[in-house]
Amino acid sequence: MTDPNPAGGPVDALLLLSFGGPEGQEDVIPFLENVTRGRGIPRARLEEVATHYRHLGGRSPINDLNREIIANIEAELADRGRDLPVYFGNRNWTPMAEDTVRRMAADGVRHAAVFATSAWGGYSGCAQYNEDIERVRQQVAGAPTMIRLRQFYDHPLFVERFAADLRRAIDAAAPGARVVFTAHSVPDAADEVAGPPALGGHLYSRQVQEASRLVAGAAGVAEYDVVWQSRSGPPSVPWLEPDVVDHVSDLATSRGVRDVVVVPIGFISDHVEVIWDLDTELVDEVRELGVTVTRCATPGPSREFARMVVELLDEVESGTTQPRPGSVPALGRTRDGARCGIGCCAR
Numbered sequence: 001m002t003d004p005n006p007a008g009g010p011v012d013a014l015l016l017l018s019f020g021g022p023e024g025q026e027d028v029i030p031f032l033e034n035v036t037r038g039r040g041i042p043r044a045r046l047e048e049v050a051t052h053y054r055h056l057g058g059r060s061p062i063n064d065l066n067r068e069i070i071a072n073i074e075a076e077l078a079d080r081g082r083d084l085p086v087y088f089g090n091r092n093w094t095p096m097a098e099d100t101v102r103r104m105a106a107d108g109v110r111h112a113a114v115f116a117t118s119a120w121g122g123y124s125g126c127a128q129y130n131e132d133i134e135r136v137r138q139q140v141a142g143a144p145t146m147i148r149l150r151q152f153y154d155h156p157l158f159v160e161r162f163a164a165d166l167r168r169a170i171d172a173a174a175p176g177a178r179v180v181f182t183a184h185s186v187p188d189a190a191d192e193v194a195g196p197p198a199l200g201g202h203l204y205s206r207q208v209q210e211a212s213r214l215v216a217g218a219a220g221v222a223e224y225d226v227v228w229q230s231r232s233g234p235p236s237v238p239w240l241e242p243d244v245v246d247h248v249s250d251l252a253t254s255r256g257v258r259d260v261v262v263v264p265i266g267f268i269s270d271h272v273e274v275i276w277d278l279d280t281e282l283v284d285e286v287r288e289l290g291v292t293v294t295r296c297a298t299p300g301p302s303r304e305f306a307r308m309v310v311e312l313l314d315e316v317e318s319g320t321t322q323p324r325p326g327s328v329p330a331l332g333r334t335r336d337g338a339r340c341g342i343g344c345c346a347r
């Protein structure tokens with residue numbers, strides 16, 4: 001078996017591997033078909049999500065945000081006198097990972113590090129990216145070896161940047177506003193098997209809880225809630241709850257809360273789940289209840305975030321791990337798509 005945590009040695013390129021998003025109205029349906037291929041998402045949900053993308057002009061911000069992250073990483077590397085090419089590839093939309101890796105092979109890249117743009121363990125945040133790496137390496141002759149940077153839910157730079165933005169949001173909101181952390185929901189069954197079984201499951205929700213605790217602590221917030229958003233799948237299938245809209249509505253009706261600060265802890269940047277599901281849907285739904293929502297910024301486009309990526313790259317090349325403040329494991333540093341452990345995220 002591949003050593004799941006190998007000391008990497010020097011790499012000759014970095015690949016930022018992400019989800020991808022449409023960049024025009026005509027891309028919306030083909031993109032959604034790529035995302036949901038074989039995943040049992042009801043057609044009605046697809047139509048609904050398509051309307052969100054259409055309202056945004058058919059363009060997801062995700063690719064531009066990732067290009068911004070790459071530019072910041074390049075600047076951070078240049079500051080360190082390091083001349084390392086940074087490539088961009090996606091699972092669901094152009095630039096597709098297989099095309100990028102083909103170009104990397106043609107450019108002579110032999111050993112690549114891979115930054116997958118999710119902080120989390122679990123199938124959607126981690127294992128599915130390992131599947132992507134495995135598939136792409138099978139598709140591309142002469143593909144480089146690919147070693148991933150680890151999960152970063154508790155990286156001090158990630159936590160500190162979120163905490164600083166949370167302080168700013170609290171200062172902008174009415175005094176005493178309730179702080180609500182939100183992350184992408186997943187099916188209960190997926191969370192149960194998230195991480196290697198030996199660690200007891202629920203790696204995703206445990207990391208989200210722990211990241212929220214660390215950010216709240218760093219921002220001096222004593223009381224807060226952790227909730228979930230953007231569920232899909234048939235209503236008969238249980239997903240992590242409570243939903244953010246239900247929760248904020250409940251705070252308003254049963255506890256008289258009028259002001260909330262929403263922290264999109266589950267998202268590195270202002271993805272569609274943030275600018276639509278929170279800034280549009282949540283805001284509209286709770287306005288009728290007299291609730292004002294102040295939304296905390298996301299850390300992705302910051303220089304701190306780029307510095308974190310370069311520090312994670314240092315860890316890969318040196319085979320070390322910096323001290324971590326979190327008490328939940330951070331996995332994901334595996335080679336060529338290997339899972340983080342036996343039976344990890346088994347579906």
Ligand SMILES: CC1=C(CCC(=O)O)c2cc3nc(cc4[nH]c(cc5[nH]c(cc1n2)c(C)c5CCC(=O)O)c(CCC(=O)O)c4C)C(CCC(=O)O)=C3C
Binds near residue numbers: 061
């Ligand atoms: C945990 C998690 C993250 C966070 C970790 C990470 O960042 O990776 C995440 C991120 C994202 N999810 C995204 C988009 C979508 N996710 C979908 C569907 C699903 N997501 C799931 C989970 C997650 N998703 C799950 C369990 C499904 C059900 C189907 C399945 O099991 O796969 C669907 C299908 C329609 C729908 O059902 O909503 C879309 C369009 C985008 C891009 C947004 C943009 O364009 O800005 C991003 C960053």
Ligand SMILES: [Fe+2]
Binds near residue numbers: 184
């Ligand atoms: Fe998703």
